[in-house]
Structure formats: structure tokens, C-alpha cells
Amino acid sequence: xxxxxxxxxxxxxxxxxxxxxxxxxxxxxxxxxxxxxxxxxxxxxxxxxxxxxxxxxxxxxxxxxxxxxxxxxxxxxxxxxxxxxxxxxxxxxxxxxxxxxxxxxxxxxxxxxxxxxxxxxxxxxxxxxxxxxxxxxxxxxxxxxxxxxxxxxxxxxxxxxxxxxxxxxxxxxxxxxxxxxxxxxxxxxxxxxxxxxxxxx
Amino acid sequence: xxxxxxxxxxxxxxxxxxxxxxxxxxxxxxxxxxxxxxxxxxxxxxxxxxxxxxxxxxxxxxxxxxxxxxxxxxxxxxxxxxxxxxxxxxxxxxxxxxxxxxxxxxxxxxxxxxxxxxxxxxxxxxxxxxxxxxxxxxxxxxxxxxxxxxxxxxxxxxxxxxxxxxxxxxxxxxxxxxxxxxxxxxxxxxxxxxxxxxxxx
DNA sequence: TGACATCCATGACATCTGTCATGGCGCGAT
DNA sequence: ATCGCGCCATGACAGATGTCATGGATGTCA
Numbered sequence: 001x002x003x004x005x006x007x008x009x010x011x012x013x014x015x016x017x018x019x020x021x022x023x024x025x026x027x028x029x030x031x032x033x034x035x036x037x038x039x040x041x042x043x044x045x046x047x048x049x050x051x052x053x054x055x056x057x058x059x060x061x062x063x064x065x066x067x068x069x070x071x072x073x074x075x076x077x078x079x080x081x082x083x084x085x086x087x088x089x090x091x092x093x094x095x096x097x098x099x100x101x102x103x104x105x106x107x108x109x110x111x112x113x114x115x116x117x118x119x120x121x122x123x124x125x126x127x128x129x130x131x132x133x134x135x136x137x138x139x140x141x142x143x144x145x146x147x148x149x150x151x152x153x154x155x156x157x158x159x160x161x162x163x164x165x166x167x168x169x170x171x172x173x174x175x176x177x178x179x180x181x182x183x184x185x186x187x188x189x190x191x192x193x194x195x196x197x198x199x200x201x
Numbered sequence: 202x203x204x205x206x207x208x209x210x211x212x213x214x215x216x217x218x219x220x221x222x223x224x225x226x227x228x229x230x231x232x233x234x235x236x237x238x239x240x241x242x243x244x245x246x247x248x249x250x251x252x253x254x255x256x257x258x259x260x261x262x263x264x265x266x267x268x269x270x271x272x273x274x275x276x277x278x279x280x281x282x283x284x285x286x287x288x289x290x291x292x293x294x295x296x297x298x299x300x301x302x303x304x305x306x307x308x309x310x311x312x313x314x315x316x317x318x319x320x321x322x323x324x325x326x327x328x329x330x331x332x333x334x335x336x337x338x339x340x341x342x343x344x345x346x347x348x349x350x351x352x353x354x355x356x357x358x359x360x361x362x363x364x365x366x367x368x369x370x371x372x373x374x375x376x377x378x379x380x381x382x383x384x385x386x387x388x389x390x391x392x393x394x395x396x397x398x399x400x401x402x
Numbered sequence: 403t404g405a406c407a408t409c410c411a412t413g414a415c416a417t418c419t420g421t422c423a424t425g426g427c428g429c430g431a432t
Numbered sequence: 433a434t435c436g437c438g439c440c441a442t443g444a445c446a447g448a449t450g451t452c453a454t455g456g457a458t459g460t461c462a
Contacts, residue, residue, distance in 0.1 A: 011306055012218075017213075081213075105212055106213055107212050111213060168410075170412060177451060177452090187356055187358065187449080190356025192390075345438075346438095375441085
């Protein structure tokens with residue numbers, strides 16, 4: 001019997017996935033959480049063999065939860081399950097040591113399949129997604145540039161970003177300019193969109 | 202026995218929801234589609250009593266599918282099911298004559314419950330969401346302003362938008378300016394964000 | 403230690419953006 | 433038929449934005 005933890009913030013989706021996995025004879029959902037920062041404790045108390053982690057979650061995102069889990073409970077298998085097949089997500093998940101990376105677009109049968117395979121020591125990745133992730137390349141932004149771009153994502157002005165990050169306006173403009181250059185964007189908003197789509201923010 | 206059609210583009214979520222509804226003794230999922238423009242035909246061939254429609258879908262969005270369905274098959278009940286509880290979505294769904302509006306954040310039990318209730322002629326809406334939808338108010342943008350703002354959403358420049366919509370640059374700037382004013386935004390990107398969050402785009 | 407990258411900052415410049423006043427056109431409502 | 437409104441356009445202006453050259457302060461790596 002495979003014991004699975006399910007971490008997904010949308011209750012209806014989470015319980016639906018639990019129902020789906022419940023149809024499998026050899027799989028049992030032993031814990032469900034809705035927040036990234038509840039994963040570790042739930043794994044410890046439930047003793048699950050596999051953690052199924054969504055990425056977009058409150059508290060702590062699924063990638064951070066995976067990193068924490070990898071350190072604290074190295075034996076636990078990690079399956080990332082996300083709506084968005086952003087290349088940067090896949091890359092970060094792999095660097096963190098996740099065992100599988102699934103998108104919710106994929107057929108339902110792949111879920112139980114992936115759970116079984118990671119338990120046998122295999123790694124499961126959508127080959128198409130892997131290809132695009134490799135072709136897109138790694139995040140070209142520096143940490144500071146990412147900070148500034150994130151701060152610009154909601155439509156803030158330069159002066160607002162500057163005061164929020166305790167920088168001068170000129171510095172903010174310089175960072176944004178290099179973000180625009182590195183992402184081959186036309187302007188700030190475009191750079192935000194591109195970085196977002198690639199999973200760099 | 203209640204016959205349900207399920208329209209949702211993410212295969213894994215769709216099949217998981219089907220598994221969830223399959224646990225109910227009085228409900229049967231008789232059709233599944235992944236695109237909005239396949240809803241009507243599937244309803245006709247399956248003869249489903251209730252259509253469960255996601256909003257974000259390729260081909261045609263769930264709201265457009267609901268409108269089409271309401272006209273062509275007035276007897277069919279419509280339940281909107283969406284990730285995002287955007288006020289504008291709820292408002293448009295109600296104006297279109299949807300019978301229920303659920304968010305995927307809600308507990309799974311509400312899904313089957315809503316299906317049964319709409320079939321008894323009730324309308325099902327999350328009261329919290331209804332309150333915010335009413336407090337936010339209706340979309341203040343004109344059709345043309347919406348067009349321009351949509352065209353600006355991906356970070357396009359004024360000249361690009363102008364040529365795409367066959368307008369002069371000055372007109373584009375004027376429309377954008379009034380979008381910014383009406384949404385109480387700080388600039389274009391902010392206006393895009395606000396309109397998006399409210400479900401106006 | 404030197405080479406190098408990152409981060410921060412300044413100032414100057416061209417361009418883009420947002421605002422405003424103004425006016426014409428078409429349409430539906432009073 | 434006049435009014436209001438949406439739509440399109442122009443021109444002008446201030447302010448925001450993006451680019452560039454330049455330079456100092458750090459920290460890392462060979």
C-alpha cells in the first residue's frame with residue numbers, strides 16, 4: 001500500500017484528486033493540506049511515502065516545501081503537480097531534487113502511474129516540457145533584478161519601487177533596464193510577463 | 202439519476218472531478234469536454250440535465266458557452282465552476298442566466314449539492330462572493346476601451362496597439378487614459394491588473 | 403593579487419506615456 | 433430635434449520611462 005500526502009490549496013480540486021487516487025487499489029491518501037507550510041508536519045505525522053505538491057499555494061509555495069522536505073525527510077518521494085508548465089518551475093523542481101513533475105493538463109492516469117514509478121526510484125518528467133525548459137535556458141536575472149521586477153509586477157511606479165526596496169530611482173531604472181534587455185522585452189510590463197511565463201518570478 | 206456534462210480544459214482536474222461526482226449515487230457524468238466550443242454538441246448528444254462549466258477554456262470560454270447553451274437548450278441547468286472568484290465573472294454569469302456559480306476553493310461537497318439544488322430550481326451562489334461582486338460594481342469600461350486595454354495587456358507599445366486595432370496613436374492613448382481613470386489605476390499596467398482581477402477582460 | 407561580477411548610485415538624454423482641450427461623427431433616448 | 437454618450441482624431445504639454453556612460457563598494461574565484 002502506497003501512502004500519499006496531497007498538498008493543494010483549492011479544496012475542490014484537492015478532494016477530487018483524492019477521490020481519483022482513491023480509485024486505485026494500491027494507493028491511499030493519508031493526509032491532505034492546503035498550505036505549503038503545513039507539508040512537513042503532515043508528512044511527519046502521517047508517515048506518507050510520497051508527497052504530491054502543488055506549486056501555487058499560500059504560506060509557502062510547493063517548491064519551497066519540496067526543498068524543506070528534501071532536507072528533513074530525504075526518503076520521501078516528491079511529485080510536483082502544477083497547473084502551469086513554466087520552464088523555470090521544472091528547472092527549479094529538478095534542482096531541488098523532486099522525483100516527478102506533472103502538469104494538470106496531462107491525463108489523469110499519469111498521476112497514479114507517476115506515484116508508483118517514483119516509488120520504484122524512477123524520475124518522471126513530461127518530455128515535451130523538459131525540451132522547452134532546456135531550450136528556454138536558465139533564469140538570466142540576478143537576484144536583485146528579480147526583486148525589482150517582482151516589485152514592478154503590480155504596476156508600481158519607479159519611485160514606489162525605490163522606496164519599497166530602499167533604492168534610488170536611478171538604480172531601479174537600471175535594474176529594470178537590464179531586466180528588459182535580458183528578457184528581450186519591449187518594456188517593463190513585457191519583461192514582467194515574460195519572466196512570469198517562464199517561472200522566474 | 203442526474204446526468205451531468207463536465208467542461209474543463211485540464212484533463213487531470215476534469216477526470217478527478219468526474220471521479221468525485223462518480224462517488225455520488227444519484228449523479229452520473231455522461232459527457233466530458235475540454236473546450237468551450239464543444240459544449241453544445243456534447244449536451245445535445247448526451248442529453249445531460251446539468252452542464253458544469255469551467256470559465257478558462259480554449260476555443261470559447263465557459264461564459265460564452267453558457268450563453269450559447271442558454272439560448273439553444275433552455276431547459277439545461279448551468280453551473281459555473283471556476284478557479285477565480287472574479288466579481289465580473291459572477292456578474293456576467295448571472296446576467297447570462299447561469300443557475301449556480303462555484304469556486305474551486307469551496308469544499309468538494311458543495312459540487313454535488315449545487316448540482317442537486319439547481320435541478321430543483323434553486324440558484325446557488327457563494328454569499329461572500331456575491332457581496333464583493335455587488336460592492337465592486339459593474340464594469341465601467343466601454344467596449345472599445347476594453348479592446349484597447351486587452352491589447353495592452355501583453356506589454357505592447359502604443360504604436361503596436363494602434364496598428365493592430367487600426368487606430369491612431371492618440372486615440373489609443375486617450376482610451377488607455379480613460380481606462381486608467383475609470384479603474385483608479387496608477388498607469389497602464391496597473392489598469393490591466395485591476396481589470397483582470399475584476400474579471401473585466 | 404588581479405580579474406570579474408554584482409550592486410548601488412548619478413546625471414544626461416531621447417523617447418514613451420498620460421493628460422487635457424477641442425472638435426467631428428453617429429446613434430439612441432427624451 | 434436636441435441632448436448625451438461613445439467613438440475617433442489632433443496637438444500640446446509635463447512627467448515617467450528606458451538607455452547609456454561612468455564610477456565606487458563588495459565579494460568571489462583563479
